[in-house]
Amino acid sequence: MRPTPIVGPDSRFGGLTTATASCLRGNDDGLSGAMRRPYFECMGSADHPSEIPAPYEPVSLEAKWRARWAELGTNVADIPNAARPYYALMMFPYPSAEGLHVGNMFAFTGNDIFARFQRMQGLSVFQPLGYDAFGIHSENYALKVGVHPAEMIPRNIANFRRQLERGGLMVDWTRSLSTTDPEYYRWTQWVFLQLYKQGLVHKKAAAVNWCPTDKTVLANEQVVAGACERCGSVVEQRFLEQWFFAISRYSERLLANLDSLDWSETTKTAQRNWIGKSEGAEIWFDGIKVFTTRPDTIFGATYVVLAPEHPLVDAHTTEEQRAAVDEYRERASRRDLVSRKTSKDKTGVSTGSTVTNPATGEQIPVWVSDYVLMEYGSGAIMAVPAHDERDLEFAHGFELPVKKVVHEDDTLIESGEFTGLTVHDAKRAIVGSLAAKDKAAAVTNYRLHDWCISRQRYWGPPIPIIYCDDCGVVPVPEKDLPVLLPMIEDFKPDDSGISPLARHDEWYRVPCPTCAKMARRETDVSDTFLDSAWYFLRYPNVGNDSVAFDPDVTKKWLPVDSYIGGNEHAVLHLLYSRFVTMVLHDAGLIEFDEPFTKFRAHGLIIREGAKMSKSKGNVVNPDEYIEAWGADTFRTYLMFLGPFEEGGDFRDKGISGVRRFLDRLWASVRDSSPDTAPDAEVDRKLHATIRKVGDDIPRLSYNTAIAAMMEYMNVLRKNDRVPRRAEVESLVQLVAPFAPHLAEELWEQLGHSGTIFDSAWPTFDPALLATDDVDIVVQVNGKMRGRLRVTRDADESIAHALAMADTSIAKFVSGTPRKIIFVPGRLLNIVV
RNA sequence: GCGAGGAUGGCGAAAUUGGUAGACGCACCAGCCUUAGGAGCUGGCGGUUAACACCUUGGGGGUUCGAGUCCCCCUCCUCGCACCA
Numbered sequence: 034m035r036p037t038p039i040v041g042p043d044s045r046f047g048g049l050t051t052a053t054a055s056c057l058r059g060n061d062d063g064l065s066g067a068m069r070r071p072y073f074e075c076m077g078s079a080d081h082p083s084e085i086p087a088p089y090e091p092v093s094l095e096a097k098w099r100a101r102w103a104e105l106g107t108n109v110a111d112i113p114n115a116a117r118p119y120y121a122l123m124m125f126p127y128p129s130a131e132g133l134h135v136g137n138m139f140a141f142t143g144n145d146i147f148a149r150f151q152r153m154q155g156l157s158v159f160q161p162l163g164y165d166a167f168g169i170h171s172e173n174y175a176l177k178v179g180v181h182p183a184e185m186i187p188r189n190i191a192n193f194r195r196q197l198e199r200g201g202l203m204v205d206w207t208r209s210l211s212t213t214d215p216e217y218y219r220w221t222q223w224v225f226l227q228l229y230k231q232g233l234v235h236k237k238a239a240a241v242n243w244c245p246t247d248k249t250v251l252a253n254e255q256v257v258a259g260a261c262e263r264c265g266s267v268v269e270q271r272f273l274e275q276w277f278f279a280i281s282r283y284s285e286r287l288l289a290n291l292d293s294l295d296w297s298e299t300t301k302t303a304q305r306n307w308i309g310k311s312e313g314a315e316i317w318f319d320g321i322k323v324f325t326t327r328p329d330t331i332f333g334a335t336y337v338v339l340a341p342e343h344p345l346v347d348a349h350t351t352e353e354q355r356a357a358v359d360e361y362r363e364r365a366s367r368r369d370l371v372s373r374k375t376s377k378d379k380t381g382v383s384t385g386s387t388v389t390n391p392a393t394g395e396q397i398p399v400w401v402s403d404y405v406l407m408e409y410g411s412g413a414i415m416a417v418p419a420h421d422e423r424d425l426e427f428a429h430g431f432e433l434p435v436k437k438v439v440h441e442d443d444t445l446i447e448s449g450e451f452t453g454l455t456v457h458d459a460k461r462a463i464v465g466s467l468a469a470k471d472k473a474a475a476v477t478n479y480r481l482h483d484w485c486i487s488r489q490r491y492w493g494p495p496i497p498i499i500y501c502d503d504c505g506v507v508p509v510p511e512k513d514l515p516v517l518l519p520m521i522e523d524f525k526p527d528d529s530g531i532s533p534l535a536r537h538d539e540w541y542r543v544p545c546p547t548c549a550k551m552a553r554r555e556t557d558v559s560d561t562f563l564d565s566a567w568y569f570l571r572y573p574n575v576g577n578d579s580v581a582f583d584p585d586v587t588k589k590w591l592p593v594d595s596y597i598g599g600n601e602h603a604v605l606h607l608l609y610s611r612f613v614t615m616v617l618h619d620a621g622l623i624e625f626d627e628p629f630t631k632f633r634a635h636g637l638i639i640r641e642g643a644k645m646s647k648s649k650g651n652v653v654n655p656d657e658y659i660e661a662w663g664a665d666t667f668r669t670y671l672m673f674l675g676p677f678e679e680g681g682d683f684r685d686k687g688i689s690g691v692r693r694f695l696d697r698l699w700a701s702v703r704d705s706s707p708d709t710a711p712d713a714e715v716d717r718k719l720h721a722t723i724r725k726v727g728d729d730i731p732r733l734s735y736n737t738a739i740a741a742m743m744e745y746m747n748v749l750r751k752n753d754r755v756p757r758r759a760e761v762e763s764l765v766q767l768v769a770p771f772a773p774h775l776a777e778e779l780w781e782q783l784g785h786s787g788t789i790f791d792s793a794w795p796t797f798d799p800a801l802l803a804t805d806d807v808d809i810v811v812q813v814n815g816k817m818r819g820r821l822r823v824t825r826d827a828d829e830s831i832a833h834a835l836a837m838a839d840t841s842i843a844k845f846v847s848g849t850p851r852k853i854i855f856v857p858g859r860l861l862n863i864v865v
Numbered sequence: 866g867c868g869a870g871g872a873u874g875g876c877g878a879a880a881u882u883g884g885u886a887g888a889c890g891c892a893c894c895a896g897c898c899u900u901a902g903g904a905g906c907u908g909g910c911g912g913u914u915a916a917c918a919c920c921u922u923g924g925g926g927g928u929u930c931g932a933g934u935c936c937c938c939c940u941c942c943u944c945g946c947a948c949c950a
Contacts, residue, residue, distance in 0.1 A: 299869055299945090306868060306946065313950080325950060338950095379948080402948095409949045416950090422866085423948055480949055603945080637944095642876090673890070675878065679870090682877055689903095690890045700905095728881080737879070740889035747889090753906065810885050815931040817885055854930050860884050864930045 089699035091663025095774040099198060107788050108160075108203045112573050112586060115157030120590050121148040122569055122629075124598030124606070128164045128189040128211075130174060133196040135645070135653040135671070135683065136599075140635045142668045143677045143733065144597045145202045149770035150730045152203070153794040159590060160203055161572040163210040164190050167218070168561035169247055169263060172492035176525055182492050183520060186213055196655060201664045201773050203790070208575040212564035217571065218494035219515030220581035224567050224613060225486075225497055225559065227620055229508050233279045236506070240342075241485060243271040248526040249489050250275060270366070273530055276496060276557070277483040280612045284308055284479040287611055296632040297678070303603040309480025314464045315411060316473045319388040321345060321399070324410030324478060327420065328467075329459035331392040332448040333439040334415040335428070338381070338400045340407040341365035349399050351385030358382050358401060365403040379404050379427045390415075391472040392449070392463065402427060410478055484609065486560040491524035491533045493558030501545035501552035510546050516554065532556040566609040567617075569593050569628055582623075592625045600634035607632070633733060636680025638671070645683075653683055665772035666692045672735035672771060681736075694743050695772055697750060702761050702779045709757040717804070718748045719760060720797040726767045727794065735771070742767055758783070763795040811836045812862040813845040821861070829855035836861055 102108055110118075123144040126137050141162070148160040166186045175182040190211060197204065210217050228234050242251040246266040256268050280287075288308045291301045313326035318337050325331075339346050341362045350358045361382040381402030390397050404423060405414050416424040418435040428435050439448050445459050446452055454462060467473030487496065495516040497509035509516055519540045524533045534540060535556040545552035570582045573590045577583055592614075598606075610628050618626035638653070639645065645652045658667045670691040674681025722745040729738035745764065749756050762783055769776035769789050780789040804825070809832060811819045819842040821835050833853060836842050846865055854862040 302869060303945065309946090309949065311949075323950085327950075404948045404950095406949070414950050421950070423950075426948095478949080480946095600944085673877090684877065684891070687877065687891050694890090696904095732881085734881090736877095737889080740879075743889055750906095808885085812884085812931070815884095815929090820885070852930060854884090856884065860931090862884080862930055 089696050089775070091665060091695075091775070092660070094778050095199070095201065095664050098774040098777045099201070101777075102788075105788070106207075107790070108205055109207050110157060110159035110205050112159070112208070112590070115159070115589070117156045118590050119148075119151050119156040119158045120569075120573075120592075120594045121151065121158055121160045122572075122593045122596045123160075123162065124596075124602065125163045125165050125565070125568065126193065127168070127170055128166050128186065128193045129170075130178070130185065130189050131647075132189075132192055133200075133655055135655055136638050138200055138655045138667075139638050139671045139680070140597060140599065141197070141200065141202055142671055143635055143735065145200075145204075145668075145773075146672065146735060146770040147595065147597075147730065147733065149203055149773065149790055150794070152790050153766070153769070153792065155793065158203070159205060159208075159573065161208050161210075161575075162197065162202070162204045162206075163568065163572070164193065164212065165561065165565050165568075166190065166211045166213045167493045167558075167564055169249065169488075169490060169492070172490060172524070173247065173263075175492070181520075181522070181524070183213075186211070199659055199664055200655065201668065203773070208572050210568065210571060210575050212494075212561075212568065215515045215517055216578055217568075218518075218564070220571060221494045221559070221564055221567070222497040222509070222514050222516060223511060223581050224617075225563070226508055226511060226514075227622065228278060228613075228616055231616055231620055233282070233616060234276060235279065235483075236274055236276050238272055238274050239277075239485070240270050241273050241275055242268045243273075243530070244268055245528075248528060250485060250487060271530065273487075273489075275485045275487040276498075276555075276559075277485050278612070280484045280609070281479060281481050283612055283615055284310070284481050285477075286615060287481075287608065290611070290627055294627060294632070295630060297600075297634050300600060300603040300607065300632060300634055303600070304608055307481065307604045307608065310477060311480075312475070312477050314460075314467075314473050315476050316415065316464075316467060317391060317471075318397075318415060320348070321388055321413050322411045323413045323415045324476070325415055327417070327460075328463045328473070329445060329448075329451075329454075329456050330417040330420045330439055331390065331415065331463060332445075332451075333417040333419045333436050334390055334392075334397065335418060335434045335436040336398045336400055336416045337388055338402050338405045338414050338416055338427070339384075340405040340412040341401055341403050342407040343401075343405075343412045345413075346384065346401055349384045349386045349388075354383060354385035358384060361401060379423070379430050381427060381431060383431075391467055391470070398433070400427075400431070400433075408482065409480070484560075484562075484612075486563055487557040488560055489530055489532045489557055490526055491518075491521070491558065493561065494518065494564070495534065496555045496557050496559050498555035499543060499545060499552050500555065501548060501550060503550055504545055504547045504552075507545060507547050507552070513546065518558070532558065534558070562605055562609050563613075565606055566613040569596075569610070570617075570623070587623055591623070592627060593629045595631045595633070596629040597633055597635055599637075603634065633678060636676065636678055638674065638680050638683050640683045641685075642682060658688070662688055662692055663695075663774075665775045666695055669695065669739060669771045673739045675736055677733040677735050691739075694739075694746060695768075695775055697746055698761075698764065698768060698772075699775070699779070701746070701750060701756050702765065702782060705756045705758045705761045707758050709755050709760075711757065712754075715748055715756075715760055717801055718745050719763060720801045723763060723767065723795050723797040724802065727797075730770065738767075739771065765789070766792060766795050807858045809858065810860040811839075811842050812860060813842065814864055815862060816845075818842045818845050825858060828857070829853060829861070832861045833863070836863065 121144060123141055148158045152158040171182045171186060175185050212218060242256045244251055244261040244264065244266055246264045247261060250273060251261060251268065256262065260266060261268055288305060288310055291304060294301065311326050313324060314328045315322050315324055316328060321337055323337060346358065346362065379402060381400050384399045384401060386399050387396040388399055404427065405412065416427065418425040418428040419438045420440065425435065437447050439445055440456065443455050445454050451459050451462055464473050464475050495518055497514060497516050499507045499509060501507055519537060521533065521537055523536065526533055541554040541556050542551055543554055544550065570587065570591065573586050574582045614628040615626045617623045640651045640653060643649065643651060655667065666688060670688045673691055674683060722741050725741040726738045742764065749760055765776050765779045766789060776789050806822050807825050808820050808822055810817060811821055819839055821832060823832055823835060832855060846863055848865060850863045850865050852864040
């Protein structure tokens with residue numbers, strides 16, 4: 034460490050900055066008022082070249098440090114040799130043609146701050162970033178603008194890369210990836226084959242959600258209230274042969290493991306609800322098996338309802354009712370899911386037959402209605418109008434008997450031998466009694482369905498399967514991967530339900546890997562969510578094309594230490610990633626069965642109180658702000674908006690306050706002197722700030738960390754005080770995760786060599802924070818009446834005596850106090 | 866309907882265990898400096914009041930010496946799921 038030179042600004046600042054020649058004034062710069070460059074950047078212009086010191090000029094300064102980081106490999110992790118590996122992951126973006134969204138920047142900056150902080154704690158941080166570039170989104174956009182996605186995506190990626198680099202992220206770009214790279218999706222196909230080997234992949238003709246606009250099958254998760262989540266079209270039912278992953282077999286494990294994960298509680302709750310475990314019973318009403326979670330209400334069951342698709346409908350339909358039932362089933366099959374799933378008007382038809390209620394022995398009618406879903410439970414229910422709103426509504430609509438109530442509060446009534454039992458006890462007793470007669474069994478149902486991964490589209494990894502007339506379904510041998518996605522021009526999907534790849538027999542006709550006879554490739558591609566369900570395993574292995582992931586590297590770096598992303602992926606992506614990880618674990622390929630040790634969801638950025646949208650024209654373009662204010666200011670402002678996990682309101686005027694803070698930091702270092710006398714108040718504040726910032730960053734409370742640094746700055750610069758060098762040096766380190774370029778520059782100005790991110794995070798002296806005197810609050814009857822400065826170890830009697838000596842407090846106290854509450858070092862409450 | 870989260874000055878927001886409500890910032894006001902100021906510095910800034918004081922964290926009740934924080938009821942907002950038996 035060499036002393037700060039106290040000479041002219043030029044030598045102190047290494048001649049880096051020259052005054053901005055073209056200071057932007059007026060409105061001719063085309064930017065809004067709030068976006069205009071601060072006037073003071075013009076200081077040091079030709080008018081006063083020598084008196085006014087070099088200003089903080091972020092644009093050139095940031096370019097300098099971007100170049101230096103790239104040159105020195107500052108952000109590159111030592112994958113094979115890192116001593117204390119720390120994997121800080123953020124969800125990779127879809128590289129849209131519109132460029133980086135401010136929401137991406139917000140999320141990435143939040144991760145970057147945490148990553149840089151961890152590095153300054155001495156960890157070897159690996160922070161990769163890639164692109165989730167396959168999928169309907171790209172394909173639809175490509176169709177819209179008439180460009181091939183294979184041409185569009187690399188362009189978008191180049192633009193994203195440029196924007197991301199300008200954001201100053203500590204990303205290891207030597208290990209980036211795009212899901213569209215054959216070197217990547219080769220292994221996506223390999224993952225498919227591993228699941229196949231585990232017997233977790235099956236093909237079945239299934240009623241699927243078909244989007245008539247996007248002309249593709251959608252996963253249940255992609256259907257929102259009966260409509261396509263992407264385009265909003267009403268989803269139709271179709272029957273197609275689809276590949277499924279048996280994620281439902283992992284329901285219980287996916288649910289149970291949640292308890293031990295360090296994830297946001299909201300995310301865990303969303304997963305629990307999605308898995309939707311419900312414990313109940315299957316009960317036989319003669320030949321019909323119903324599922325119920327309320328076997329205790331069986332004495333109130335007055336009819337049975339079958340889903341229209343239920344295979345037993347025919348068998349239970351009488352001759353008189355056959356025509357009506359067939360007509361109803363036909364109508365129901367065409368009925369779109371929106372009205373079926375959201376309409377409250379219940380439709381249905383009687384089968385004309387009856388079955389026996391196994392608890393009462395009564396004959397009760399069997400009906401068919403589409404308010405009962407074939408996909409859930411057994412596709413049949415016992416209806417209890419007295420205790421179920423839907424059943425009641427149906428019963429009213431069709432004038433079915435609305436039988437007796439069988440509960441009074443928590444106790445069963447009119448329930449035969451079970452009358453008097455509590456609901457809890459009755460559930461068990463009734464199921465037990467019926468089970469003894471082979472008429473019931475306790476079962477657990479999950480809402481989670483198998484994952485349909487087939488997409489009748491072009492822009493995705495071809496599913497590595499070959500159909501041979503002789504050998505049947507043959508998985509593509511691993512040595513033959515990747516199955517390359519061919520470059521075709523007519524990639525537009527049609528209404529056939531068959532992938533565009535099926536139009537290219539030169540592609541899909543291949544020899545069977547087993548018997549060499551001509552066979553056909555599967556022409557569907559896989560769901561984008563498969564691409565993203567394992568990408569975290571690939572990052573540390575990028576460059577190694579002989580395996581998907583090397584066991585030693587994987588053991589060293591995974592599971593991911595911390596993961597940050599949007600809560601819109603709370604269910605889909607995070608659940609699928611957990612599933613794939615469990616399967617790879619069970620196959621003996623990795624040693625852990627949960628991919629993300631810690632997950633935090635970031636919040637959303639709105640603008641001036643409203644959601645950002647292209648149609649409203651209020652989208653924040655990061656480029657413009659970085660241009661006008663610098664990436665450091667932009668980053669710090671994004672983090673200052675509000676709590677990271679809640680998001681915040683981007684208000685154009687607010688950014689100036691953050692810029693002012695960084696300007697003052699610049700000036701403080703410039704003006705600092707080794708000769709300034711130590712100041713106890715400043716020292717105390719510094720150490721309190723070191724503690725505060727160090728506490729806040731790990732809990733992602735970035736807004737309060739920044740506020741604390743601002744407070745310190747206010748103390749440091751009070752009345753234009755000249756700071757001591759040591760006082761600013763620590764502050765530069767605290768600011769570094771937020772404003773990395775500026776911090777590097779100031780660190781260099783302060784005489785250090787090497788990156789500031791290899792310096793050790795400053796420590797605080799607890800002794801300095803434990804002062805001899807403390808302020809305690811004095812209350813009378815709980816109302817604040819004053820405060821006292823007492824010694825740290827002052828007891829109740831001393832504090833009381835001091836309080837009574839203070840007339841402004843004593844005047845509220847008449848007579849003898851009834852009670853005195855004393856919290857040492859905190860407060861004295863006199864109750865009269 | 867179910868689930869989760871939220872409501873604090875003109876605005877964005879703080880308040881880590883129940884213990885000074887409004888830190889920090891924006892905007893605004895005043896002063897200093899200045900040829901000039903969209904720079905910098907200093908001070909002010911929830912409401913009522915001349916003042917003492919009183920009121921104030923969506924509304925109402927409660928627990929407590931003391932409640933933004935805990936409990937009960939209600940209103941509104943955001944997000945997720947939704948005929949899941």
